[in-house]
Amino acid sequence: MYTERKRFRVAAQAGSGAESSYIIMKTATEVCPQCAGSGWKPVPGVPDGGVTRCDCQLQARGGALIAAARIPKRYEHCELSNFTTDFPGADRSIALAQISASRFVQEFNPRDGAGLLLVGGIGTGKTHLAVGILKELIAATGSSCLFCDYRELLKQIQNSYNDSVQATELQVLRPVFEAEVLLLDELGAVKPSEWVWDTVSLILNTRYNDNRTTIITTNFADEPAASVSRSLSPARAAAREETLGDRIGERMRSRLQEMCRIVKMDGPDFRQKFKSASFG
Ligand SMILES: Nc1ncnc2c1ncn2[C@@H]1O[C@H](COP(=O)(O)OP(=O)(O)OP(=O)(O)O)[C@@H](O)[C@H]1O
């Protein structure tokens, strides 16, 4: 602990004119014992393991990073700790997904770029888990994170081509390229087209090349596109459900396999089962 002399300018209104005077005050400032104020501390338990951001910095940065992550209000309540796995009818994959999410946070290395692809039906808790991971990473590592709704992002990019809109495509995409951890929610939810495929590949390839971590959720099964499922008769191909391969293209699907560990989530729609009365 040390004391610091600070000068506070006090404007005093006196008589006819404004006068100012100075007073000297003593203030006490805590210096963090872990980092001696540098903001960095040695990696615990690893001799010569380099330095990591100190807890004092993480607390100070945490609030700003959460705001910068732009987590939508409807997911603000989502934490890994309030994700339940033992409700009646819960599929076993839900508990396994929670374990994978916790392990992902523990093993997170901002330099290796390994991500997570959460695949599952409606309301199985994919976005909840992904937001929980973002929050834990912010608290534990101080990484810059960004929540990004796939549909919304593509809409914003398309909008940027409109002359009356000020933001350029690069201005929309820069935070998406640069966030240390990107949560891309609902991948594949836009009807595929050449432009959609090009845009998805620009985003995923840029992040892949820069070794940046991407966490993805999708409703589409991680299966090949109809064009490569040669065993299907035309009638069965038409009747089958669309896959991730159909929606983002086979090349990007195979890129995702390199970028992400795949976690499947099955079971009932949690919203219908527990939240229908509360509009949650
Ligand atoms: N296991 C769980 N424990 C607690 N809350 C849950 C769980 N699963 C889902 N929820 C809650 O149910 C709601 C729906 O979950 P979420 O949005 O994560 O589902 P999703 O799989 O992303 O669905 P969609 O495919 O429609 O995007 C959220 O409010 C979420 O917090």
Ligand SMILES: [Mg+2]
């Ligand atoms: Mg979701």
Ligand SMILES: [Zn+2]
């Ligand atoms: Zn400190």
